[in-house]
Amino acid sequence: MTDNRTAPGASAMPSTSGTRDPHAFIAGLPKAELHVHHVGSASPRIVAELAARHPDSKVPTDPEALADYFTFTDFAHFIQVYLSVVDLIRTPEDVRLLTFEVARDLARQQVRYAELTVTPYSSTRRGIDERAFMEAIEDARKAAESEFGTVLRWCFDIPGEAGLVSAEETVRLATDDRLRPEGLVSFGLGGPEIGVPRPQFKPYFDRAIAAGLRSVPHAGETTGPETVWDALTELRAERIGHGTSSAQDPKLLAHLAEHRVALEVCPTSNIATRAVRTLDEHPIKEFVRAGVLVTINSDDPPMFGTDLNNEYAIAARLLDLDEQGLAALAKNAVAASFLDEPGKARLSDEIDSYTSTWLTP
Ligand SMILES: Nc1ncnc2c1ncn2[C@@H]1O[C@H](CCC(=O)c2cccc(C(=O)O)c2)[C@@H](O)[C@H]1O
Ligand SMILES: [Zn+2]
Numbered sequence: 001m002t003d004n005r006t007a008p009g010a011s012a013m014p015s016t017s018g019t020r021d022p023h024a025f026i027a028g029l030p031k032a033e034l035h036v037h038h039v040g041s042a043s044p045r046i047v048a049e050l051a052a053r054h055p056d057s058k059v060p061t062d063p064e065a066l067a068d069y070f071t072f073t074d075f076a077h078f079i080q081v082y083l084s085v086v087d088l089i090r091t092p093e094d095v096r097l098l099t100f101e102v103a104r105d106l107a108r109q110q111v112r113y114a115e116l117t118v119t120p121y122s123s124t125r126r127g128i129d130e131r132a133f134m135e136a137i138e139d140a141r142k143a144a145e146s147e148f149g150t151v152l153r154w155c156f157d158i159p160g161e162a163g164l165v166s167a168e169e170t171v172r173l174a175t176d177d178r179l180r181p182e183g184l185v186s187f188g189l190g191g192p193e194i195g196v197p198r199p200q201f202k203p204y205f206d207r208a209i210a211a212g213l214r215s216v217p218h219a220g221e222t223t224g225p226e227t228v229w230d231a232l233t234e235l236r237a238e239r240i241g242h243g244t245s246s247a248q249d250p251k252l253l254a255h256l257a258e259h260r261v262a263l264e265v266c267p268t269s270n271i272a273t274r275a276v277r278t279l280d281e282h283p284i285k286e287f288v289r290a291g292v293l294v295t296i297n298s299d300d301p302p303m304f305g306t307d308l309n310n311e312y313a314i315a316a317r318l319l320d321l322d323e324q325g326l327a328a329l330a331k332n333a334v335a336a337s338f339l340d341e342p343g344k345a346r347l348s349d350e351i352d353s354y355t356s357t358w359l360t361p
Helices: 022-028 044-053 063-069 075-086 092-108 120-125 130-148 160-175 198-210 225-233 244-248 250-258 267-272 284-289 308-319 323-336 341-359
Strands: 031-037 111-118 151-159 184-190 239-242 262-265 294-296
Touching: 022 308, 022 323, 022 341, 031 239, 031 262, 031 294, 031 308, 031 323, 044 063, 044 092, 075 120, 092 111, 092 130, 111 184, 111 341, 120 130, 120 151, 120 160, 130 151, 151 160, 160 184, 160 198, 184 198, 198 225, 225 239, 225 244, 225 250, 244 250, 244 284, 262 284, 262 323, 267 308, 284 294, 284 308, 294 308, 294 323, 308 323, 323 341
Parallel strands: 031 111, 111 151, 151 184, 239 262, 262 294
Antiparallel strands: none
């Protein structure tokens, strides 16, 4: 697959320190990740373990073959490969393993808090018992918090392409008091946008919002700014997954900035799915210039050959950021998160104290 990583050792900063490498600073920076998919976070190590449990699968286990397998011609191809990894998750024990190991990978990058997008429909439709599914993610969440100190929260998303049946099932699982997991904070909509208009999902978002969940649909990833408007007006989005095409509409950018609707920007994902041609053409600079609250995220990191630290390094290069700028970016994610206020204050303070220690000669 195309390697979109910033060259190791390349300095992204025009910083006063001159020779400092942003990678070391970023590696230790406490972070929040707001847009990362559960299945899309399965690393080669996790895929290999799942594939060994289910040897009939067509997903390669050898890391080199996996890199080729994770090279996408377009968004539709990406979803096809994604679903083949979904097919590896067949039992509650697979769900528990995936979730716990994903948390381990996040913790290694100093991610203190992550809102993980989970698509429960894909698992219940494949025969995993709904109660066992919820127990598995919750067990893993609690174990990860006590073992790694990383706090996980869930966003349940509708796989849009699977239609209104999947929307009904997802909202039922998200709002039934006997099933709804403690860690659930938000409701989303993923999958392809072309041919999947957002307004049809309004009744399902209305129900989720009425049950206290926050609205975070993907929009403007593979279609134009009108999809982002639909997400705002019909689905009452509080943050937008990607929102890449918002850059084409200055009124939309002004609206996002004025209402503090954050964009969950995932630079490498946008290249891998061909939503944006090259990193240098990524509209992140326009977002920042327009005053939009920009957060940096990794989406489906192993599938796109990246991780959150690499996405921060890319942002540092594209936005010409020094350590303070990177810390501000990390704090944007805290501000846009669904952590409670004391939780936000704690994580922001941790980012500040890490940064000031780092900058103290
Ligand atoms: N960058 C992304 N942009 C958008 N979405 C992304 C991205 N990355 C990952 N996803 C995930 O892909 C899922 C799509 C799964 C899907 O379409 C589908 C269709 C038909 C049947 C079934 C099934 O399971 O039976 C599933 C979404 O729900 C979302 O969580
Ligand atoms: Zn996504």
